[in-house]
Amino acid sequence: MTKLLTVFGATGQQGGSLIDYVLKNPELSKLYHLRGITRDASKASATSLRERGVQVIQADLSDFQSLVAAVANSYAVFGVTNYWDKGSAAIEIAQGKAIADAALVAGVTLLIWSSLPNVSLMSSGTLTEVAHFDSKAEVEEYIRSLPILSSFFMAGWYMQNHLSYMRPKLQDNGSIVLSQTWSPTALLPMIDITDTGKFSAPILLDPAKYNGKSFTCATAFYTPLEIVEIWTKVTGKKVTYAQVGADEARGNLTAEMQRKLKKSTGLIDDYSYFGPTGRDGLDWTLDQLTDAPNTWESFVKAKEPWFS
Template sequence: MATKKIITVFGATGAQGGSVVKSILGDAKMKEAWTVRGVTRDTSKPSAKALESLGAETVAADLNDAASVKAAIKGSYAVFGVTNYWEKQSKEAEFQQGKAMADGAKEAGVQHFVWSSLPNVTKLSNGALTGVEHFDSKAQVEEYLRESGIPSSFFMPGFYMSNLPGGMFRQQPTGEYAFSLPIPGSSPIPLFDSEDDTGKFVKGILLNREKVLGKRILAASRYYTCDEIVELFKQTFPESGKNAKYNELPHTVFKGAMISFGRSEFAAEELLQNMRLLNEFGYYGGEPLEESKEILEEPATTWEEYMKKAKAFAELK
């Protein structure tokens, strides 16, 4: 029997990493060819044990400890790297975490590094939006990987559908539902189901290595306007959603809401600029999604499908 290739998956108990683990181990052919090594800080926690029950090996490592990261990667053919900016809210800290993974991959001779990246908003906006640090820091890691010569592909997750139900799209005190953002209703949003679809895209990247090396894979179902998101909600839940509407919030109101939810002034401005990106420059700079979706074996989750499984919408009719 041929030796299985090892893919080391960082953030294995999170939304993106967990989706990659489940997708590979849930595919009989992939499971025959690959060993999945899930990286987490604590291999004793229930979420890590759940991965082991699927057939994953789990190893402990801390992204802030470069030595533990290198040890986790050793012997790997591929790596899926992802970071969480919001844990420390530091552009520099996120870059150092990504750099630790890249350096570990280079030392280990990794043949395919799949980096969870995002566009550099400062560059995309020609300096108009300089505060979207959780995009720019990931883009900085992408640049480092390209310069390092590590064979890499760049997975670019879209706007999380999970941000909408119960959050940006919620029931108002009047009982009606409203979707509220500080941008016009015509703004296009590339919606993405991170928990179910990250694995679909990463599996496609692994299976099409030669085709996607050096490329960005834009991971989203499709572009939906804010108005269209509400209209599809009405169609999906005709009784509960009949009076649903889209609210374009003034920028000051949006920032105030973010601060009331516990965000700092700095983070509130970052999130406002993140929303402005959608309308003013495009989440992916207006790039089409069709070519990226050609690598998929299973279709990406639509907004209509996601609404029907969202816990916050579970009781709606």
């Protein structure tokens, strides 16, 4: 009999891609059947999940009782919160801990938590306002104290960010420029977030082996200069990189997002996002995978046309 894997954020990028992967993967689909959680089971993305055989349950991360029902009878749970939904660390921490508490109440065996590093600690108190990292790390610390098998999916910088608010812009003079605050030689660990399943598969196949392990989820570290070189190579249009001040860089974001992201600039330049253990963490993680993650070049090719 297959075991139940319950996926939070099922209508979103991480959860949705994990579900896609499990449904298509011959080994995982023999081991697991799926439940997806959404706040609105009537929306089109929820209907599409049902059509593919996923049981859809309506629940809200801010309503504990709904979470207990959401994870009932699950063997494994993938937990993700969306910091940007409310822009509050306190809410994200409460929601993440509530997933863990509900999993305990329901007797879940394995919890995969979508985590990130604690930047305040990593930077010895220098960068204390990267709230959407620190809040996830606080939930991770809580989960590690609980009697449940747990593993941690730490997503790198989404390649998908460059489809929308971090897309290079066509300038009046006809040039195409990616403008960001990062140094041109900073190291950015990039993930095609549709690869969430590739990184979660080892854990789902052998929960005991990966108990307590953190997965550093990216394909590779890329510098901004490499990022634009690959755009140029693939599209045949010259894309350049310009390091700019924080106010110029993020024109499409809300003022609050701009303020918060301004505070995280040093995270990329000085700590390469994952901190000093990032390189080793990535090497170890890639060694665990059976399915290689997509490269930035393959992502850029797949998303053509970029500049029409």
